[in-house]
Amino acid sequence: MRAPPPRSPEARPDAPERHPGETSESPVTAMPWQDWRRATSARIALGRAGVAIPTDEALRFGWAHAMARDAIHTPLDLAALEAELHAAGHATLRAHSRASDRTTYLRRPDLGRQLDPAAAESLRAWAAQAGPTPDLCVVVGDGLSSLAVQRHTAPLLAALQPRLAPGTRLAPLVLVQQARVAVADEVGELLGARQCVILIGERPGLSSPDSLGLYLTHGPRRGRHDAERNCISNVRPEGLSYEQAAFKLAWLMQRALQLGQTGVALKDESDADAALDADAVRPALPPQSTA
Numbered sequence: 456m457r458a459p460p461p462r463s464p465e466a467r468p469d470a471p472e473r474h475p476g477e478t479s480e481s482p483v484t485a486m487p488w489q490d491w492r493r494a495t496s497a498r499i500a501l502g503r504a505g506v507a508i509p510t511d512e513a514l515r516f517g518w519a520h521a522m523a524r525d526a527i528h529t530p531l532d533l534a535a536l537e538a539e540l541h542a543a544g545h546a547t548l549r550a551h552s553r554a555s556d557r558t559t560y561l562r563r564p565d566l567g568r569q570l571d572p573a574a575a576e577s578l579r580a581w582a583a584q585a586g587p588t589p590d591l592c593v594v595v596g597d598g599l600s601s602l603a604v605q606r607h608t609a610p611l612l613a614a615l616q617p618r619l620a621p622g623t624r625l626a627p628l629v630l631v632q633q634a635r636v637a638v639a640d641e642v643g644e645l646l647g648a649r650q651c652v653i654l655i656g657e658r659p660g661l662s663s664p665d666s667l668g669l670y671l672t673h674g675p676r677r678g679r680h681d682a683e684r685n686c687i688s689n690v691r692p693e694g695l696s697y698e699q700a701a702f703k704l705a706w707l708m709q710r711a712l713q714l715g716q717t718g719v720a721l722k723d724e725s726d727a728d729a730a731l732d733a734d735a736v737r738p739a740l741p742p743q744s745t746a
Contacts, residue, residue, distance in 0.1 A: 488500050498516070536604070546627035550574035553566040574631075589624045590625070597634055685723065
């Protein structure tokens, strides 16, 4: 027995709006909350064609998945990033984790949390002749999205620089390849920094392959765990803007110095605190201290 033909959307008074260009003969059943798609990049209101999603949505899913895979596997263009940072006046140092390549990095997260012995010795030698210990060490790690690091590191640092307290002693930026978050603890410890923040590519999602994460640790040292640091995530133009992220990071750094710790003891109440007014920009410091 043949099934009766589907009712036309026009036959129902509560029929949802069609996709752009959809005709009354379209096999796609639109979702009644389709308009919400304009407010989010999340995969909602996809519609359906029978028991499956429409072909165009299946193709978009495949494209988003390919973008996420590329973000993970594409190597960071370290030379291009260094050139951009040097042009902005930042000094840099290179380092590498114990993960020798991308495959090892993905299979052995523990190796991405430790510095290669040669890199550790190089940082130790720099610290021995650098003079006064730095107040802040900024680490840049490729993480799980080199795309995020390539795109957002320089603009984020440009937004952060005028918010640093006057007289802040900065270590050179340390660029770590095959990095996990905890590798910054070892970097900060070797350089003797009071605080350390790592800018790292976050695990890509299907709508955000280039999300940058910031992790702040007070008194960095090997053995710190995640509850002892503060995270600011989804830093990108489509998420948390550079100015907003810089404001939150500067606020957390200031409070961490007062408390003497970061992590669960330090709550982000920057939105309710006027101590770092978003419109009151501090005098700019040189990008790097030569002390």
